[in-house]
Amino acid sequence: MLELLKSRRSIRKYENKSIEKNQIEELMKCALLSPTSKNSRPWEFIVVQDKDTLEKLSHSKGHGGAFLKDAPLGIVVLADPSKSEVWIEDASIASTIIHISAHSMGLGSCWIQIRGRNHSDSLTASEYVKETLNIPSNLEVDAIIAIGYPAEEKRSRNEDELLSEKIHYEVY
Numbered sequence: 700m701l702e703l704l705k706s707r708r709s710i711r712k713y714e715n716k717s718i719e720k721n722q723i724e725e726l727m728k729c730a731l732l733s734p735t736s737k738n739s740r741p742w743e744f745i746v747v748q749d750k751d752t753l754e755k756l757s758h759s760k761g762h763g764g765a766f767l768k769d770a771p772l773g774i775v776v777l778a779d780p781s782k783s784e785v786w787i788e789d790a791s792i793a794s795t796i797i798h799i800s801a802h803s804m805g806l807g808s809c810w811i812q813i814r815g816r817n818h819s820d821s822l823t824a825s826e827y828v829k830e831t832l833n834i835p836s837n838l839e840v841d842a843i844i845a846i847g848y849p850a851e852e853k854r855s856r857n858e859d860e861l862l863s864e865k866i867h868y869e870v871y
């Protein structure tokens with residue numbers, strides 16, 4: 700796991716190659732295995748492969764998600780706040796598991812933050828995604844994970860770069 704995590708990076712450039720159905724199914728199984736508070740499983744996921752839809756979603760917020768238009772796959776991570784008061788944590792853990800699972804399968808991915816971001820002065824990024832994908836009003840959008848075969852190489856992290864001063868033992 701340590702070696703996998705050292706080589707995990709956010710990948711924002713993808714080959715022009717679609718992702719096989721069995722790869723997507725495996726990724727979604729990984730997502731559904733995510734732990735949640737009280738096992739409430741408040742999340743839902745939308746698997747998007749349609750090019751026009753990905754292009755629209757790439758405009759969800761400022762420039763920070765523009766690379767989604769060239770990704771073959773986007774997974775929109777939603778949750779129902781009425782099912783869990785800690786839905787943000789639950790959705791974030793699922794997003795993280797998708798990101799790390801993708802890496803373990805040889806895919807590159809990057810988190811696109813939607814919750815708390817704006818599409819324009821009058822529309823939040825979440826409202827824009829909800830309108831674009833016809834998402835019911837009871838659900839909130841946390842993030843979109845852009846995924847594809849990597850078309851950029853990023854170096855693994857070295858253990859000597861780790862911020863070891865962040866770790867405290869027994870007391871602060």
Ligand SMILES: Cc1cc2nc3c(=O)[nH]c(=O)nc-3n(C[C@H](O)[C@H](O)[C@H](O)COP(=O)(O)O)c2cc1C
Nearest residue numbers: 707708709710711762763764809810811812813853
């Ligand atoms: C909560 C969260 C939100 C992020 N939002 C975005 C985003 O909107 N756009 C983007 O390009 N990268 C986003 N990232 C990726 C980070 O920029 C990236 O993880 C960080 O720069 C460290 O780089 P690394 O993942 O290659 O180690 C996000 C990451 C996290 C964990």
